[in-house]
Amino acid sequence: MNKAYWLHAAILGSMSTLPSNALAQNSDPAGTDNPNEIVVTAQNRTERLQEVPIQVSALNSEAIGDAGIKSTADALSQIANASFDRGNNYRSNYITMRGLTQLNNADPPVAFVVDGVPQTNQESIGVALFDVERIEILKGPQGSLYGRNAVGGAINVITKEPTNDLSGFWNLAVSKGETVDASAGVSGAIVDDVLLFRVATTYKHSDGLIRNSFRGDHSDYIDHDYTFRGRLIAKPSDALKIDLRAEYNKYAAGGNYYSAVFSGDPNDFVDPQANLPGLTSGSVTDLTAKIDYDLDFATLTSISNYSDFKLSARSDGDIRNPVTSPGGFFGLGFQLGQGQDLKRRIFSQEIRLVSRSDQPLRWLVGGYYLDTDRSLRSRFFFDFNGQPSQIDSPANLFLDNNEGNDNRAYAFFGQVDYDILTNLTLTGGLRYDNDRRVQTNLNSNTVRKARFDRLQPKVTLAWKPGDNKLIYATFGTGFRSGGFNAPNAPVPVFASETLSNYEAGFKTQFLDRRLTVNGAAFQTDVKNYQFFYLDTASGAQIIDTIGKVRIRGLELELIASLADRLEASVAVGVIDSNIRNSVFAADIGNRAPRTVPFSTTSSLQYKPSLGGDVEGLARVEWQHFGKKYWGADNVAVQNPYDIVNARLGVNFGQFGVYGFVRNLLNDKYYGEFFQPKYSGLDIFIGYPGAPRSFGVEMKMSF
Template sequence: MLRDQIRLLLGTAAVFAAPFQVHAQAVDTAVQPGDIVVTAQQRSERLQDVPIQIQALNGTTLQNAGIRTSAEALSLTPNASFDQGNTYKSTFITMRGLTQINNADPPVAFVIDGVPQTDQTQLDVNLYDVERIEILKGPQGALYGRNAEGGAINIVTRLPSDRLEGFGDILYGNGNQIIGSAGLSGPLAGDKLLFRLDGTYRHFGGLIDNSFRGDHSDFVDHDWSLRGRVVAKPTETLTIDLRAEYGDFRAASNYYSAVFSGNPNDYVNPQFNLPGFAYGHNLNLTAKIDLDLGFATVTSITGHTDLKQTNRADLDYRNPVDSPSGIFGLGFQAGQGQDLGLKTTSQELRIVSNGHERLRWLAGVYYLHTDRDLHTRAFVDLDSDPNQIDNPALLFANKQESNSNNAYAAFAQVDFDILSNLTLTGGLRYDEDHRNQLDLIAGLRRKTSFHHVQPKVTLTYKPTQGFLLYATYSTGFRSGGFNAPDVSIPMFDAETLQNYEAGFKAQLLDRKLTINGAYYFENVKNYQYFFVDAATASQIIANIGRVHIQGVELEVTARPLPGLELSGAVGTTLSKIKADADPADIGNRTPRTIPFSSNLSAQYSVPLTDTVTGLARLDWQHFGKKYWGADNAQVQDPYDLLNLRAGAEFGRFGLYFFTKNLLNAKYYTEYVPTKYSGLDVALGYRGRPRTYGVEARVKF
């Protein structure tokens, strides 16, 4: 398999490299119409000039594809998935085999307007008024720091405009789904002071039936947010960018189905008796200051987040009529709840050289402080009322912890053009993470620290205009930490990896055809994974000793006719457990792995009259077999999602019809076998069935 992947990658590169002369020559890197510009390396560059596999989605693409959440955006990227599960806002990002786990750091750096989002409850964001999303694959630790092992997701919201403009958007779909967003932007004091105010609202009655309660388990009562932004330019060299966002939500939570057959391809509806829900709010504040010194730009980014979430749910995921023996056959039903409070404050200061000189450099420092309080309880359920959690006599598990950590980092990167078409890049980052946990029940305190050096070296060669080859050695680091007090595994170790990658980027036929590809190999130590001990309401993180992951990625974009754009991509993630405390798992694939995934998109825009333009778009995503546990005993069959969108634009007004999951594919976004659920029954989290509706949009 490895030999075949290398042949595929090198063979494709050779086909397009053969006609090219390979002597040194000047290569034009100037931005031309139609080029995609990204800031993946903290400076503006053409996407095709960056030696990283990047999927870039601008605001227009997001709108045309009907993408409204970060989860939907990541679904267009092979070797990546963004699954729902557990509490509302809780997500499981998996990229190149590195996966999200509960109560721990994510496997990718998730950055919004320069501010890292460090908790899994912060990653499922509503996308509105977004400039672009950059999805970087492969370790990005040298620039993005800890938790960027699998890659980085960089979300850039739209800047205020220097003229008055606005938009409004409303969607209505089945399941009584209502989504609206609106925004207004313009000058407050000429071009020296600009503003943007926007917001979004979501309501959903639900489509996944609870067979016992007779209601919908996946409802969203409300999820809204309001964002304000002001950009001041007091001088030609100084820019001050201030942003504030507040959101509030109440929605379904923990709507797992009890899968009595133990078969991950047995798709059943939830049947629990105790209603699951979550509510909370979050506040995000950002201050960015740019000072142009001429030879370089100094940037300061300060971020603060205050998030609270209350969660209540069934624990046995059954009901007293169909399962009168209750949890573990003890004769009673059980419920659970978590109260989460999260506060983070971050500060980054960096300096980046200006221009496109032969030597380009950047350097910076970073600080993060996090306070995370978590209160977890399990109780005897007598009457299906979630408020029973406040009765001490009914509690059989009660854990309350206060976690804090201080993280420090220093980083630098240098790009040097050895020749006009040969560049050597070197990056280095040092991360240090100090963790502190207080058991508020027992009054016990634990402290530990982790640190790691993350180097990166890349050699980039541009043999001719429109063609790039690169080879990269990079590293990744995800901090360890404490599990909840009094669990069987008190601590989990830091996860580290080494990545070896070779890739190419090519633009042909007057930039009408783009082909990018890469082969990667990762050596992972202390791979982190997650399981549950339901009897003590404990969520536990543990380590797999050593894992090898390798794969190939290939992406093609073509514009064969005016108005027609085609794109497709494939990705493989072949993981193998090389060392583990459980010898039976050696040789298996890692949890949540999808060895093969692919997607295809087709969009056609055509003038219907002098004032009307028609738009049609198809998005198809294929997900191969999914291995849920390290024992590989439970494997979900492949499935496909097909989304269609069509409409017409009448100048500043647009009307569109859409359907998602047209074929009504059935799948679980999370499946927990009994070995890892801690229960006497497996659990499945149903994926959303077919949705459809109409959307109207106006801009001025």
């Protein structure tokens, strides 16, 4: 923390000591270059960000470019009380928001929505963000609008629409580790004002940065990860808009590069040393049709989506090698490998009717249907030669779990906003979710069924005591469906996670909107808090529940235009989680798993005019993460760490060149850490975080 103190002090000092007239020298506060004036669709209708009674952070396309945001992890780094960690295979991720966290093979705690389509699986959240118009991050349960997975919040991604005029862009970044990250796109009209198109693509390759000390190579390599996206918008009439979207992603990269931490200390940072290399490969096909029809009194919207996801992962099972650990798995004298083959096909359909916004009574109603077919085969095998291909030899298999899971879910939702007075609005929302799950043991053909459902009300009272001031109080509920563990797991079924959230917050702007101060205090009471561990005896990844968890928190956000073209921001998050009830009596009173009690994120950015249409950019960011409590027993605690990113460049109108560095201080941390009681192994294991990297980026648009 001391290494980055100068940065935090500089940002806070500049915000508090510059004279107030310096804050009034920026451009027109109503201009689109003011980040506080972003228009969002967080509640499925167009609203000014500061008038939405939810803690929302929004990034427009300019802010996304200035910060060099290219992934979900980059976007979440801009807000407090949220984190994005890597673990398991290449596409796995762990989003934690307001004390609620992601689990393997379970629904995420945050609704991730791209162009109106919820991404209902863990692997579809940590994706490349390219050709994006806006990112909205909502905190707190948003079930009445975003569904059962929005227990911790929602991330709403809006990609750029096709344009009437011919335009395009390309972007190329080259950085340490022979890393290449490129994207390009073009847009225009097939028939002016009637039929518009947009195509975009992104590609990434890297030799990696995290060294395997036994093999001598880099475990986090990316052989290829590319995506093609196409959009076609038809406007046959003023009332009708048809938006068709297709996307294909294919990848092959390293994964499961855990380190064996023999000391058991989560602050002992060691390289991976497994003999069997990790590999993740797969593809995603995504097709979406969105239709909007203006009925004058309301807009009718239909969103249909089909997604086909395939993933294959191979890696070391004992996380060691036969040279430095000849005892092998549990000292039994042999090495293990592991692998998963996952296939998922999803069809979803949403229909909603949204009233006009220019009236005191505003409403929306809708329905949602989800059909998921998922198959998962998990295998452990004896490792004789360090090659992943051994998994295909039946004689080598140690454990073989093969399951099929079908999920049929539907939901009905609605929300009403009524202006009791011109400055007092009451909002009521209600959602009902019903999940029907069927699991088939493909080894024995045994079948089991379960149903999970929940009614989720939400009530908000918002008061505007003056211009650019909003005070609100809200009560909301959340629901994350239960489900089945592997057929032979000792915990066959895990319960639904439900919660009640009580929140009071405010949004204010001062000095002609040059200074924004937003904040909230909340208490979330969680029943059946879901957590994850691995059971070695069955070879199964287990989801289980903690009876009751209370989470209390505070959030404060400041954004200031300090002078012409000089902006600063600071966000602070505090989380106090407490296990109130558990089958393990020793855990009662402890913090919930993966909890970070204190976190901050801040930035300082200057964009000077260098003459004509030439503009400079100097930006520095600091993210501070406090202590992290990995398990429910609170034994493994990771010390605080800091991530400092910097960006410096020049934009010559349509062309820009930038230098950047990530994790400038090269702070070490684990993105995931398991004790033996949770890893199912006889050792502690940690997933190393990304080390320092630096590079150059070039952009061009036309």
